[in-house]
Amino acid sequence: MSVSEQLTVQQTPEKVLEPVLEAEHLRKDFPLRTVRLFGPPRAVHAVEDASLALYPGRATAVVGESGSGKTTVARMLARLYDPTSGVIRFHGQPVDLKARGQALRTYRRHVQLIFQDPFASLNPIHSVRYHLSRPLRVHGHAHNRQEETEQILALLRRVSLTPAEQFIEKYPYQLSGGQRQRIAIARALAVRPEVLLADEPVSMLDVSIRLDILNLLLRLKDEEQLALLYITHDIASARYFAEETLVMYAGQMVEGGPSEEVTQRPKHPYTQLLLSAAPDPDRMMAGQKLQLPARGEIPSLINPPSGCRFHPRCPHAMEVCRQRFPRRTQLGNGHWAHCFLYGDGDGEPVVSARLKTASSTGAAESTATGGAGLGTSSLTPPSSGASPSSQS
Amino acid sequence: MSLGKDLKHVATLEPETIPSTFPKKFPRRDSRLARLGENLRLVWRVLTSNRKVAIGSSIVAFFLLVAIFGPLLAPYDPTATSRLSETPPSAAHWLGTTATGQDIFSQLLYGTRSSVFWGFLTGLLVTLVSVVVGLVSGYFGGIIDEILSLVTNVFLVIPALPLAIVAVGYFPKGPLTIALVIILTNWSFNARLLRAQTLSMRSREFVTAARASGESAWRIIFFEIFPNEIGIVAAAFVSTVIFVLLAWTALEFLGLGDINTVSWGSMLYWAQQSDSIFSGLWWWFAPPGCCIALLGAALALINFGIDEIADPRLRSEISEHVPKELKEKAVT
Numbered sequence: 001m002s003v004s005e006q007l008t009v010q011q012t013p014e015k016v017l018e019p020v021l022e023a024e025h026l027r028k029d030f031p032l033r034t035v036r037l038f039g040p041p042r043a044v045h046a047v048e049d050a051s052l053a054l055y056p057g058r059a060t061a062v063v064g065e066s067g068s069g070k071t072t073v074a075r076m077l078a079r080l081y082d083p084t085s086g087v088i089r090f091h092g093q094p095v096d097l098k099a100r101g102q103a104l105r106t107y108r109r110h111v112q113l114i115f116q117d118p119f120a121s122l123n124p125i126h127s128v129r130y131h132l133s134r135p136l137r138v139h140g141h142a143h144n145r146q147e148e149t150e151q152i153l154a155l156l157r158r159v160s161l162t163p164a165e166q167f168i169e170k171y172p173y174q175l176s177g178g179q180r181q182r183i184a185i186a187r188a189l190a191v192r193p194e195v196l197l198a199d200e201p202v203s204m205l206d207v208s209i210r211l212d213i214l215n216l217l218l219r220l221k222d223e224e225q226l227a228l229l230y231i232t233h234d235i236a237s238a239r240y241f242a243e244e245t246l247v248m249y250a251g252q253m254v255e256g257g258p259s260e261e262v263t264q265r266p267k268h269p270y271t272q273l274l275l276s277a278a279p280d281p282d283r284m285m286a287g288q289k290l291q292l293p294a295r296g297e298i299p300s301l302i303n304p305p306s307g308c309r310f311h312p313r314c315p316h317a318m319e320v321c322r323q324r325f326p327r328r329t330q331l332g333n334g335h336w337a338h339c340f341l342y343g344d345g346d347g348e349p350v351v352s353a354r355l356k357t358a359s360s361t362g363a364a365e366s367t368a369t370g371g372a373g374l375g376t377s378s379l380t381p382p383s384s385g386a387s388p389s390s391q392s
Numbered sequence: 393m394s395l396g397k398d399l400k401h402v403a404t405l406e407p408e409t410i411p412s413t414f415p416k417k418f419p420r421r422d423s424r425l426a427r428l429g430e431n432l433r434l435v436w437r438v439l440t441s442n443r444k445v446a447i448g449s450s451i452v453a454f455f456l457l458v459a460i461f462g463p464l465l466a467p468y469d470p471t472a473t474s475r476l477s478e479t480p481p482s483a484a485h486w487l488g489t490t491a492t493g494q495d496i497f498s499q500l501l502y503g504t505r506s507s508v509f510w511g512f513l514t515g516l517l518v519t520l521v522s523v524v525v526g527l528v529s530g531y532f533g534g535i536i537d538e539i540l541s542l543v544t545n546v547f548l549v550i551p552a553l554p555l556a557i558v559a560v561g562y563f564p565k566g567p568l569t570i571a572l573v574i575i576l577t578n579w580s581f582n583a584r585l586l587r588a589q590t591l592s593m594r595s596r597e598f599v600t601a602a603r604a605s606g607e608s609a610w611r612i613i614f615f616e617i618f619p620n621e622i623g624i625v626a627a628a629f630v631s632t633v634i635f636v637l638l639a640w641t642a643l644e645f646l647g648l649g650d651i652n653t654v655s656w657g658s659m660l661y662w663a664q665q666s667d668s669i670f671s672g673l674w675w676w677f678a679p680p681g682c683c684i685a686l687l688g689a690a691l692a693l694i695n696f697g698i699d700e701i702a703d704p705r706l707r708s709e710i711s712e713h714v715p716k717e718l719k720e721k722a723v724t
């Protein structure tokens with residue numbers, strides 16, 4: 001690589017970096033098995049429209065309450081669920097979503113998933129050795145027992161389980177939650193993937209060890225140049241952990257962009273709501289359960305609200321919000337949102353003349369003052385009732 | 393089972409009297425021999441932790457020993473006839489003789505070998521079919537499951553013994569025929585049981601995790617799911633052997649087996665043929681009858697014991713392989 005090329009890389013990394021894994025307009029409906037005499041068969045519309053791109057050496061966070069479809073997205077990317085529609089691209093090549101057998105195994109050799117619950121994701125009857133030996137054997141990295149043992153010990157050391165010689169013979173019930181999650185991470189690494197999908201990797205763990213596990217993932221991401229998807233319900237940890245943050249609500253991706261932008265200058269009312277529930281950066285790893293104002297919860301996804309699925313809870317909901325989902329509006333700096341308050345894809349806010357002035361100044365103000373920092377009262381939780389402009 | 397009783401047990405437990413199932417220290421070197429030793433010790437601990445299991449397996453072990461070594465100790469050729477017809481037990485003939493003067497004790501020793509061997513072998517094969525059908529059906533779901541479930545349900549409603557009697561008539565007489573017919577008529581019940589269990593097991597996260605790391609379906613079924621169902625399979629195997637022993641004996645008693653081989657069933661057949669029950673020749677029909685009853689009871693005891701180990705509320709004495717915290721949780 002020439003000097004000038006290196007310079008280009010340093011100056012505009014986004015332009016040069018090619019995404020490893022991309023998803024476009026993923027959608028997943030889980031058919032319900034209940035037999036209905038009248039009406040069409042029903043389904044859980046878990047994910048309506050999810051698009052994302054993962055880059056080597058970078059972490060992308062997907063944030064949302066429980067039930068917003070984060071796990072479903074991760075499992076579609078891991079090819080555990082077949083998307084109802086949408087495209088997945090690996091190094092720019094569309095992935096054959098019907099592929100099974102060897103082709104699927106080849107895909108999994110590059111894309112690995114870490115599960116949320118380390119108490120459920122390890123088989124209680126198998127030892128650590130067995131758990132780590134299988135991916136090594138399946139993907140042809142180890143051909144005999146000696147190679148296997150050497151590589152397992154190396155893996156255990158990489159996830160900081162030492163003395164590795166002791167851990168290799170242990171069974172899951174002899175390990176703590178954090179140790180189990182390290183085994184699960186080691187199992188994913190054993191495959192030598194390019195993409196690591198981490199589905200709420202610390203939410204089931206003791207508060208005291210969460211940061212350790214997250215730091216381990218960050219270190220591995222840097223060392224291996226892994227493309228990392230970090231799923232969490234804790235938006236504050238997304239800022240700490242990921243370069244990019246995507247916010248999901250009830251199966252729709254509502255806002256996204258650089259983590260700093262999204263968490264410091266949230267635009268979508270739902271993102272503002274999430275941040276108002278976890279405002280204190282010092283508490284950000286304490287992992288308090290999200291307590292959203294009592295205005296509602298994730299709606300039924302069997303009959304989801306029409307249009308913007310957030311409209312039953314949104315203090316700014318308009319008539320048009322019930323009719324259709326807003327298109328993506330670019331807000332600058334790579335920041336975007338799907339909300340009629342900011343436009344409908346063409347930059348023109350779709351609001352009535354009177355409302356337009358009120359909300360757009362409010363939005364502008366929260367943009368201006370929101371930069372002061374996480375946790376200042378300048379963030380305007382929509383649930384405060386009054387519109388932002390009336391406060392100032 | 394009262395809670396109070398369980399509580400008393402917990403209260404009087406001394407910490408050092410609770411050996412854990414798995415060794416606290418793990419062997420530094422992983423030697424397969426050491427692991428085999430561990431597993432054998434584990435089996436031994438399970439066998440001896442519960443009184444019912446202990447008694448049941450002692451009796452079964454006794455029968456297995458007789459089946460292996462018994463014929464070596466037989467004083468006579470079991471089929472050799474003599475002029476001593478229908479003599480009651482004596483020093484020369486410990487269990488007397490048959491109508492044709494055959495030594496019943498020798499017949500019992502040989503018959504045990506045949507009956508125990510075929511009983512366990514057939515039981516094993518029946519269980520094997522149940523396991524394969526149940527796990528494949530439960531794991532794959534979809535059309536495979538629908539076809540296998542349909543077949544299972546058909547065999548489930550067919551009455552086994554009458555079908556066996558009819559089916560045996562179509563094939564050449566002999567143990568293979570009986571074994572085949574018994575397999576055909578007995579696999580369905582446990583197949584359905586295991587299918588239901590597998591259905592709930594396949595959505596467990598460790599199964600999904602195995603899939604995500606690239607394991608094949610067969611590997612997942614038999615290395616991830618099956619070991620977790622081993623308790624159910626063991627219980628199913630034990631009860632299947634009981635049923636197979638009874639069915640086998642019944643078919644031979646009815647003369648549907650090879651009546652010239654020596655087994656418990658054919659001994660009963662010949663005893664019945666010469667009206668031994670009405671002529672008071674108890675030494676002829678009682679020994680094979682008692683053997684079947686005893687072995688059946690022993691197997692049933694094992695199964696009751698397995699139930700007790702699996703269900704803490706039925707546990708008569710706190711078995712050694714459950715950690716203390718779990719026991720306390722089970723009580724409260």
Ligand SMILES: Nc1ncnc2c1ncn2[C@@H]1O[C@H](COP(=O)(O)OP(=O)(O)O)[C@@H](O)[C@H]1O
Nearest residue numbers: 030044046065066067068069070071072073301
């Ligand atoms: N296998 C499934 N079958 C049916 N519904 C499902 C399944 N998995 C998830 N769902 C539904 O999809 C929605 C999104 O779930 P999930 O992706 O687990 O959300 P999250 O991970 O954000 O909590 C939920 O309403 C959930 O009930």
Ligand code: SF4
Nearest residue numbers: 308311314321339340
């Ligand atoms: S204003 Fe409309 S589009 Fe924006 S979040 Fe509220 S309901 Fe959705």
Ligand SMILES: [Mg+2]
Nearest residue numbers: 070071116200
């Ligand atoms: Mg989830």
